[in-house]
Amino acid sequence: MQQQAADITSFPHLFLSGPASSGKTSAALLRLQQILSSDARSTTLVLVPQQSLAKPYQDYLRSSNLPSSQQISIQTMSSIVRRMIALFWPLIASRQVFRHPFEPPRFLTLETAQYFMAQVADPVIDRGHFATITLTRNRLFSQLLDNLNKSAIVGFPHTELARRLKSAWTGDQSQLVVYDDVQLAVNAFREFCLEHNLLDFSLQVELFREIVWPNETFQKYFQNQYQHLIYDNAEEDPPYVHDIVGSWIKSLQTSLIIMDEGGGLRSFLGADPASAAKFALQADTCLHFEQNYVSSPPVVALLGTMQSPHAQKLPHSTISQALIIASKQPRFFPELLQSVSQEIADLVLNGTPAEEIAVLSPFLSDPLVFELSRRLSKAGIPTQSLRPSLALKSNPHIQTVLTLSSLAHPDWQQPPDLYQTLSALSTAIPRLDPLRARLILEQATFNQDVTLLPSLVSLPKELTERIPSDILQQVEKLRLWLDSVDQNEPLDYFISRLFSELLTQPGFGFSENQEAGEHTARLIQSYQKFKRPLAADKGADASYLGREYYKALSQGLLSALFVPEEEVVGEPGVLIAPVMTFLMQNRAVQHQFWLNLGSKGWYERLEQPLTHPYVLNRQWQPGKKWTTDDEIALGRFNLERTLIGLLRRCSGQVHLCTSDYGESGVEEKGLLLTWAQNLFRSALREQEND
Amino acid sequence: MTDILPAGFVFHQSNLQAFKTCRFSFLLRYIRKFPWPAPLAARTSTFEQDLVAGSTLHSLIHQYFLGIDPELLVSSAANFPDARVSVWFNNFLASQYATLTSNQFPEHSLQITLDGSLLLAKFDLLTLNVDTIQICDWKSSRVIPKRQFLQDRIQTMVYSLVAARAHPLPSRSITMHYWEAGFPDQPIIFTIEAAQLQRYEETLTDLITCIRSLPVEQFERTTDRKKCSYCEYQSYCARSGSTKDEESFNNWFEIGLSELQGQTKEQTEF
Incomplete structure (x- = not known):
């Protein structure tokens, strides 16, 4: 074949x-x-x-x-x-879609689109629209953009969004006003883009379909x-x-x-x-093609019963060869992680390559990844985690650079707080412990904000006696360097100098630190992407751009609310990944460990009150209502598709891992757990009857 | 052979030039793909502006050869914030290089195998005539480069060799035209004969063999510190503040330009 x-x-x-x-x-x-x-x-x-x-x-x-x-x-x-829009931009210009058609296009990333959406939608929200919505502004902006994207990729005018969403709504009538607000905001955003030559993803798709392609x-x-x-x-x-x-x-x-x-x-x-x-x-x-070249025979048998409702029930022995459950269920989640780590260590000891093992959960929390990696690494087993990139500001090196940037730019009027500065100072000068850093900073803290570092001469004697003089000299060196900064220097130039002239010098925290260099390079790149569409605006000088970037990062506008890129951390080894990410890798492993079995994250869609991926879809029948039954059916369909997808990518066994109390500390009873319990119970009953 | 290069590694003018300039920078940039904050302040204040202007000129000329109405392109160039772009593009339209024929290939990539290694060239314009292959490279330098400087560049060797080997016709001669948009009447033209091509092939083969044979510790830092003056790894090597040097400027400008235009990327884009 x-x-x-x-x-x-x-x-x-x-x-x-x-x-x-x-x-x-x-x-x-x-x-x-x-x-x-x-x-x-x-x-x-x-x-x-x-x-x-x-x-x-x-x-x-x-x-x-x-x-x-x-x-x-x-x-x-x-x-x-x-690429084609950039190359054939003069063709688009000739159609006079934009207010300044012959000026260059300004492509927006997901993040910069959110930034500009905030410029447009903030005044709309401040006027009282979206009053019944309790989302954070960032999630609200991303859902507004998502609506525009859906109209472009499905192929209907963005001006029809509210009508489509309203026609499927069956709940409280007040939501209909929200959809009108959505329409108002997306219309305003599109006008803003046409006025300023800004191209978010939706506009790129529309221009390509309607002008370039034909x-x-x-x-x-x-x-x-x-x-x-x-x-x-x-x-x-x-x-x-x-x-x-x-x-x-x-x-x-x-x-x-x-x-x-x-x-x-x-x-x-x-x-x-x-x-x-x-x-x-x-x-x-x-x-x-029908042949399954990957799954083990017991898993193939299990798949057979799942896909064919009239298939014969599987004996308990087959099920338990495909799905492994612990003889004793741990009570708390940390205990579960301990037993999972032990099971993985046993598998590796018995010859299973670490790369043939994947630990999967609908969502991956930092503590889960950290704890599992720590335990496995202790056993000498490499791990690799794969998940959406973390927000820039949650990285300690980047946080340090940003905090020092705000200290060096008082005209931004966004002083860091004491704890942020404390952490930055200890990272920049590793020999300065947080306790002593706090003593120094308290000399210059006002209302928990730090506007500048105190000078060496201004520190009281009883304080300077408690801190080694060479460390004090380093603090003074940092202060003088920050004081000498030209407020009009572009932020990327400033960061590059801060990095090379100070932070990588002997005694400072980034010295001979490869990771710190990579993270700082990433921050510079992020700023350069941010400033590209803004730089053409009148009045967008270096100080303005720096301030806006810092503000956008602080407000979380440039965080990874929904970043499609995934970050790979670690060397090839046991893979720790969200279920969906693993499925989109399209690879198979011998052993899959499924965590958080009780979670609804295995099948429920995200809460999105401003949009609807299944209504804004080409397959949706116009005028049809989205009901609770549709929601339940969708959940079941999602779960079945996920389970079949995982089983088809399993060449050995699936380990079902559950504890009395889930990761969130509560008892969870989602559909997956119920399915697994029913499967085993029914097989046991059959066995007893036989 | 110690060959630390990944499978399928593609050589091109930028990475070969980088190796010639500093073996260690080649190792960091093209093998380890190691991101490091570039010394932006060490570069001239116009470095970035020049890169964007140069890249825009390349796009306009590419669009011209794709058949987009020149009037639209003139309007686009006139609306570009850097006024030099409009002047350069008008210079181009008035030059001999703006003649359209059916045998021209703008922004054209060719790849050959040289002694088992892949060698890539992306031409600004390749014209295949019956008896000649004409290679054009558009430049936007502030100062016109010396003929000798261009003659010795890896780019001249790679482009001529790849064009000749990818379109092998023994009777064809190769001409390489460096056209400076700011100095439109002073193109620098090299005619490359078979014997010269043979020497280029030997030089490039030797260079690639050398790269493939080096153990990692022999990818050493250059001893000529002037070459570090615009290098993005200068703070990594603790060589910040080296005396500024035109060659170093040109090398890093070319790397920046080719990356901005996507010339040296793998054939993969997401």
């Missing part, structure tokens, strides 16, 4: 579907090899919905050492959209770029990507569209498997 899928001559336009672990991507790699060997001068676009799904193709590219590897381009549609000059260019297409995990992309690819396929020499049947994991982000399934109608040939 895989050879068949690789045959570009017999099947130039192929649609390949099947569940996870059925060898679809392996077939795509074989096909890629065939394209390269038969047509070395052509270019193949490998299109994937997100970076993690590109890994097999990147690995192939790196390991094959092909002379023509330049002829494979691995991209997401969002990256194509952004343009003849663009089409001539784009058709020349690629001759072959491999589009993997099409079900994880929104319908606008399917529309674009669908209108393009026939002008390609060959195309392979791959769809994972159990996918659509990113539905809350607009993924639309039903829309992707329509590619089957355009293909010359459709192939379906």
Whole structure:
């Protein structure tokens, strides 16, 4: 079957579907090899919905050492959209969509879009709109942007948002006013973007669909770029990507569209498997893979009963080979972590490679990752955690640089508090312990705020006697350096000097500290991204930009409320990851440890009172109401899809890990726990009856 | 051979030039991919502005060769905040290089295998004629570079060799045109004959073989501290404040420009 899928001559336009672990991507790699060997001068676009799904193709590219590897381009549609808008910007300018069409576009990231949304929505909120909503402003802004994005990727005018949301609402009538407020804010934001040449993601998609893609000059260019297409995990992309690819396929020499049947994991982000399934109608040939190449026989048996309600019940012995439960359930969560660590250590001791073990939970808290990593590391087992990036300001090195920045810029009028300064001072000067740092800072603290560091001469004698003089000299050196700062120096220049002239000098906290360098470089990069769309504004001088950046970070606008990028921490080893992140890695492991079984996070969607991913969807029937029954059905569907997805990526066993009291300290009884309990109870009953 | 390079490593003019300038900076930037705060204040105040202006000129010329109406491009250039861009683009339109033909490939990438290693070049404009291959490289320097400086650059060697080997026709000669937008009437042109190409191939092969053979400890810091003056790792090596040097400026400017234009990235973008 895989050879068949690789045959570009017999099947130039192929649609390949099947569940996870059925060898679809392996077939795509074989096909890629065939394209390269038969047509070395052509270019193949490998299109994937997100970076993690590109890994097999990147690995192939790196390991094959092909002379023509330049002829494979691995991209997401969002990256194509952004690059093509930049390249064909004069075409957009000619359509006079923007107030200043010939000025350069100012691309917004998710974070800078939130910053500008705040500029627009803050006055709206202050006028009394959104009064019944209790969300933090940042979550409110991100949901407003999410609405705009949904209108663009699904393909309806953003001016219809309120009408669509209202038409599906069945609850309290006061919510209808909230949807009107949503419409008001998104309309104002779109106007603001058109006025200032700002391009958030939604506007990028709209401009690409409506102006760039249909343009003849663009089409001539784009058709020349690629001759072959491999589009993997099409079900994880929104319908606008399917529309674009669908209108393009026939002008390609060959195309392979791959769809994972159990996918659509990113539905809350607009993924639309039903829309992707329509590619089957355009293909010359459709192939379906069914074989599961990964899961162990007991897991395959379990999958069989889950997918077929009329299948025979499984004996207890089979279930307990697929799903492992502890003989004695621990009472508290820390005890559970201890037993999980012990189980993992035993597995590794008995020859299981650490990379073949994954610890999965719907959400990953810092204490969970820390405690598990600590315990496993104590046993000599490496761990790797994979989760959304932490907010910049929660990193101690970055926090230190930011605190010193605010001390050096009194005109920002955002002085750090005592505790923040205390921590920064102890990090910048490691030999200064927090207690002594506090004694020094108390000399210059007013209302818990620190506006400057006290000078050495101003410190009382009884204090200077308690602190070694070389440390005092370091504090004085830091003070003098901060005092000498030019208030009009760009923040990135300031940080780069603070780093190299002071913090990396012998005796200071970043000296010979590689991690501190990486974190500071990340902060500089974040500021540079932030200032790019703002810098063209009149009056946006260095001082203004620095102040706005600091304010946005402090308010959490630039934090990782919803950052799609994931941060990999640690070397390859036992993987600790959120369930959804693991599934989107599309890799299998021998042992999966499922934590927080009682949590509703396994299936419930996030609370989003200002938007609705299932109503703002192309498959939603206009006029239909979203009811409690829909919500319950969605939860069950999500859980089933997640469980099947995990089991298909398990080549050994699943370890169900639960304690009387969950991570949050309360007894939780979610659907997953109930499912597992029922499964075992019913099997035991059958066994007893037999 | 100790080869510490990852599988599929692609050599290009920027990383080879970086190796020639300082082996340690090559190790940090291209093998370890080590982020480190660049010494922004050590760079001239116009460094960033020049980078953006240079990159915008490249985009405008690229758009011109894609067939976008030149009038739209002139309006775009005129609205760009840095007035030099408009002047440069008008200089380009008035130059011999603005003649459109059907055998031109703007922003075109080619990759060859050289003694088992991958070597990439991304040309600003490649024109394939029956008897010649013309390579054009657009520059936006404040001061026109010396001919000798360009002749000895790794870029001249890599571009000519990749173009010649990717389009092998024995009778074709290669011309490499460095066109300075601020000095439109003074293009610096090199005609590269077969014997010269052979020497380039040997030089580049030797250089790549050397990189592949070095153990990690032999990726040493340069002994010429002037080369550190614009290097982003100068504080990592405790070499901040080195005397400013034109060559160091050019090297880091070229790296910045190529990265801004995505020229040296892997063929992967998300």
